[in-house]
Amino acid sequence: MASDESALESRGQPNGGSNGHSTGTSPAANGTIGTVHRNGSTYSYKQTAALDAVSESEIQDFLKKAEIHISELSASSLRPITHFSQIPPSKLMSKKPFVTFNTPTPIQSASWPYALSGRDTIGIAETGSGKTLAFSVPCVEALSSVKKSKRFGGHSTHARAVIVSPTRELAMQTHAAISELASLVGLSAVCLYGGVNKDEQRVLLRKNSGADIIVATPGRLKDFLSEETVSLSEVMFAVLDEADRMLDKGFEDDIKQILGSCPPREKRQTLMFTATWPMSVRGLAEGYMVDPVKVTIGNRTRAGEDGEGATELQANSRIAQTVEVVDPHGKEQRLLALLREAQKGSAKNDRVLVFCLYKKEAVRVEKFLQWQGIRVCSIHGDLGQEQRTRSLEAFKAGTTSVLVATDVAARGLDIPEVKLVINVTFPLTIEDYVHRIGRTGRAGKQGKAVTLFTEHDKAHSGSLVNILRGANQPVPEELLKFGTTVKKKAHDSYGSFFKDVDMSKKGTKITFD
Numbered sequence: 058m059a060s061d062e063s064a065l066e067s068r069g070q071p072n073g074g075s076n077g078h079s080t081g082t083s084p085a086a087n088g089t090i091g092t093v094h095r096n097g098s099t100y101s102y103k104q105t106a107a108l109d110a111v112s113e114s115e116i117q118d119f120l121k122k123a124e125i126h127i128s129e130l131s132a133s134s135l136r137p138i139t140h141f142s143q144i145p146p147s148k149l150m151s152k153k154p155f156v157t158f159n160t161p162t163p164i165q166s167a168s169w170p171y172a173l174s175g176r177d178t179i180g181i182a183e184t185g186s187g188k189t190l191a192f193s194v195p196c197v198e199a200l201s202s203v204k205k206s207k208r209f210g211g212h213s214t215h216a217r218a219v220i221v222s223p224t225r226e227l228a229m230q231t232h233a234a235i236s237e238l239a240s241l242v243g244l245s246a247v248c249l250y251g252g253v254n255k256d257e258q259r260v261l262l263r264k265n266s267g268a269d270i271i272v273a274t275p276g277r278l279k280d281f282l283s284e285e286t287v288s289l290s291e292v293m294f295a296v297l298d299e300a301d302r303m304l305d306k307g308f309e310d311d312i313k314q315i316l317g318s319c320p321p322r323e324k325r326q327t328l329m330f331t332a333t334w335p336m337s338v339r340g341l342a343e344g345y346m347v348d349p350v351k352v353t354i355g356n357r358t359r360a361g362e363d364g365e366g367a368t369e370l371q372a373n374s375r376i377a378q379t380v381e382v383v384d385p386h387g388k389e390q391r392l393l394a395l396l397r398e399a400q401k402g403s404a405k406n407d408r409v410l411v412f413c414l415y416k417k418e419a420v421r422v423e424k425f426l427q428w429q430g431i432r433v434c435s436i437h438g439d440l441g442q443e444q445r446t447r448s449l450e451a452f453k454a455g456t457t458s459v460l461v462a463t464d465v466a467a468r469g470l471d472i473p474e475v476k477l478v479i480n481v482t483f484p485l486t487i488e489d490y491v492h493r494i495g496r497t498g499r500a501g502k503q504g505k506a507v508t509l510f511t512e513h514d515k516a517h518s519g520s521l522v523n524i525l526r527g528a529n530q531p532v533p534e535e536l537l538k539f540g541t542t543v544k545k546k547a548h549d550s551y552g553s554f555f556k557d558v559d560m561s562k563k564g565t566k567i568t569f570d
């Protein structure tokens with residue numbers, strides 16, 4: 058259909074519209090269009106004929122079954138893209154194979170029409186549900202559908218898209234994923250992260266006269282911005298991956314500086330994706346976006362509170378969660394028994410991820426396991442970046458089947474076939490718990506998580522009970538004895554991974570009774 062063919066091509070074409078940002082959609086009849094006017098350009102998405110042809114009852118069934126909630130579900134809502142063939146024709150779509158998966162995941166289905174329309178989008182979906190591709194496709198589409206402007210000027214690389222990740226390993230993983238898509242349409246992506254020499258990254262930034270997409274951790278990106286090796290002044294597409302973590306106190310100033318180096322929010326498209334969306338960061342998100350559409354997957358919307366329905370914290374329901382209330386002194390022996398049990402017989406090479414809270418604890422647990430003859434490696438903030446990368450590679454390759462980690466590995470890492478996650482010490486927040494266990498049970502697979510809970514963790518018992526109940530998991534009596542009250546989280550102490558806990562500082566969040 059001729060109109061479909063031009064569906065994404067009008068992106069970035071000046072239409073003489075306002076310099077501001079406005080949105081508009083036609084009714085959800087055939088030929089639904091999502092249009093955003095920004096910075097003198099019109100960004101529009103036209104529903105394909107194939108998607109038009111799907112009956113309304115099928116669409117409603119799909120939305121219900123996939124538990125898709127869109128913050129502005131109304132007559133003007135854009136239909137979910139239920140097959141890859143329903144993405145409007147574009148330069149990227151014409152590349153075969155564009156992706157090797159059979160169907161889009163719910164977060165991809167529901168968020169693509171909005172993100173492809175140029176809308177600011179918040180995407181909330183369980184761990185391992187394909188959020189990376191959910192933001193990568195619109196990013197590459199956005200860049201490939203406008204004429205390239207100057208990308209390298211003076212000493213600076215002028216990136217047109219920036220993706221910010223909380224950890225180095227996640228930045229590297231996202232870079233690998235988006236590079237694959239970007240290269241299909243002749244775009245380049247560079248990854249910037251700390252802990253390694255800057256010179257190699259400088260060379261990469263200058264190669265081929267600049268990079269179109271920058272995937273970065275905040276610290277290293279700020280360094281390159283301050284020395285003017287990188288300029289974000291031409292950014293048209295910005296993503297905060299693990300958005301709640303990026304908005305939390307630990308990163309708030311960095312994000313302010315990074316997004317402050319991009320064109321104002323009215324002149325760029327901003328996407329935020331995460332599996333957890335605590336109240337504490339929601340107001341902050343709105344400050345960086347324009348009229349965002351919120352796409353939530355999962356039956357976790359409560360009426361009221363924020364006007365559109367509050368998003369409850371939810372763990373991936375394909376993970377079998379077990380909580381064992383144990384004596385703090387017996388944790389290592391119990392860990393050993395759990396590992397021996399999990400890696401019995403034909404399962405001897407099954408991957409197990411063991412989480413500790415503190416770096417020193419991770420070192421101790423790794424040594425203990427080595428002493429017991431277990432092949433183990435580790436990843437935490439006291440290790441050099443090369444060692445961190447080596448450990449992760451060994452774990453991914455299966456040469457070491459047990460990885461001991463701090464929360465630096467809790468978010469986003471997509472390691473194939475992690476069969477079991479063991480929490481030796483409970484994390485600082487319940488969100489971190491959801492992310493930690495989310496390293497298993499990814500992409501539709503089943504997973505298992507065992508948590509050793511002690512009296513020291515009792516402040517978390519209420520929120521943990523809620524998570525277990527929400528995912529239909531057994532709640533042990535011993536856990537209930539610690540109480541079911543949910544303590545309100547203090548925003549400035551939210552999360553722990555990235556900057557590992559400094560034992561010399563007095564914690565505000567950890568309460569040892």
Ligand SMILES: Nc1ncnc2c1ncn2[C@@H]1O[C@H](COP(=O)(O)OP(=O)(O)OP(=O)(O)O)[C@@H](O)[C@H]1O
Pocket residue numbers: 158159160161162165182183184185186187188189190331332468469470471495499500
């Ligand atoms: N449409 C799809 N069909 C099947 N698998 C997919 C699809 N899209 C992505 N995947 C795969 O699913 C896995 C998880 O995806 P991804 O890492 O993007 O999850 P995520 O939602 O970002 O998780 P987290 O919240 O932990 O960061 C990856 O291995 C990815 O390749």
